[in-house]
Amino acid sequence: MTITPIDLTQRLKGKVAVITGGASGIGLATARRFAAEGAIVVIGDMNPESGEAAAAAVGGLFVKVNVTDEAEVNHLFDTAQATYGSLDIAFNNAGISPPDDDSIETTELPAWDRVQEVNLKSVYLCSRAALRHMVAQQSGSIINTASFVAVMGSATSQISYTASKGGVLAMTRELGVQFARQGIRVNALCPGPVNTPLLQELFAKDPERAQRRLVHIPKGRFAEAEELAAAVAFLASDDASFITASTFLVDGGISGAYVTPL
Numbered sequence: 568m569t570i571t572p573i574d575l576t577q578r579l580k581g582k583v584a585v586i587t588g589g590a591s592g593i594g595l596a597t598a599r600r601f602a603a604e605g606a607i608v609v610i611g612d613m614n615p616e617s618g619e620a621a622a623a624a625v626g627g628l629f630v631k632v633n634v635t636d637e638a639e640v641n642h643l644f645d646t647a648q649a650t651y652g653s654l655d656i657a658f659n660n661a662g663i664s665p666p667d668d669d670s671i672e673t674t675e676l677p678a679w680d681r682v683q684e685v686n687l688k689s690v691y692l693c694s695r696a697a698l699r700h701m702v703a704q705q706s707g708s709i710i711n712t713a714s715f716v717a718v719m720g721s722a723t724s725q726i727s728y729t730a731s732k733g734g735v736l737a738m739t740r741e742l743g744v745q746f747a748r749q750g751i752r753v754n755a756l757c758p759g760p761v762n763t764p765l766l767q768e769l770f771a772k773d774p775e776r777a778q779r780r781l782v783h784i785p786k787g788r789f790a791e792a793e794e795l796a797a798a799v800a801f802l803a804s805d806d807a808s809f810i811t812a813s814t815f816l817v818d819g820g821i822s823g824a825y826v827t828p829l
Contacts, residue, residue: 582655583647586658589618593795593799596796602627609646611630612629635692645696648700662686668682669725682727683731694709698742701746707752708753714729718816759789760789
């Protein structure tokens with residue numbers, strides 16, 4: 568019997584993927600990983616300069632988008648489908664973690680609202696826009712970026728960020744259940760702290776706060792964006808065909824730890 572070898576570098580061959588926040592961090596690393604696995608990548612981002620550069624690097628398309636604006640979000644997903652003929656993967660990843668989102672005692676309403684708009688409302692808008700096309704196809708994979716703080720409490724609070732990611736997780740679970748029999752999978756990626764420019768900036772300003780977090784990671788380090796991209800590529804692929812409505816933790820063991828190793 569001849570066994571045909573599996574070419575994992577073509578695991579996403581011909582799939583059309585939209586990535587929000589695709590010009591930096593986890594989004595950019597995932598764009599590179601998707602392209603390496605054969606996908607056609609559409610980058611959605613606020614920044615035209617870095618967005619165009621990211622799209623060029625992966626041989627894809629850049630569409631400028633404010634993920635809090637319904638018309639712009641619809642335009643992003645409609646453009647992907649109209650240009651390439653399908654919409655197979657949506658990685659709803661754009662998010663913010665501003666310094667004025669802190670303890671509930673010090674976080675004012677404008678800061679709360681801004682984080683909810685970008686981190687939670689955008690996932691609602693992007694999922695809705697993606698589902699219009701995926702329901703018609705009766706296939707697709709949606710991956711929403713939540714966080715490990717959606718499943719456990721943090722004493723170094725970013726109150727609106729934490730609440731927004733909890734909302735992303737709950738919404739993802741519901742969508743995964745609701746659309747499972749229409750051939751659409753919806754999963755929540757829950758990263759631990761990732762070594763991205765956003766985290767570096769946050770922690771460079773407060774090394775004590777950084778160390779307070781790092782000491783609780785059993786792996787003893789922050790994740791690299793490429794490690795998250797590998798998880799997203801798995802969830803996007805047919806290798807994850809029986810995985811939906813999941814809380815997909817990629818956190819270096821944080822959520823499983825009572826005490827960390829010396």
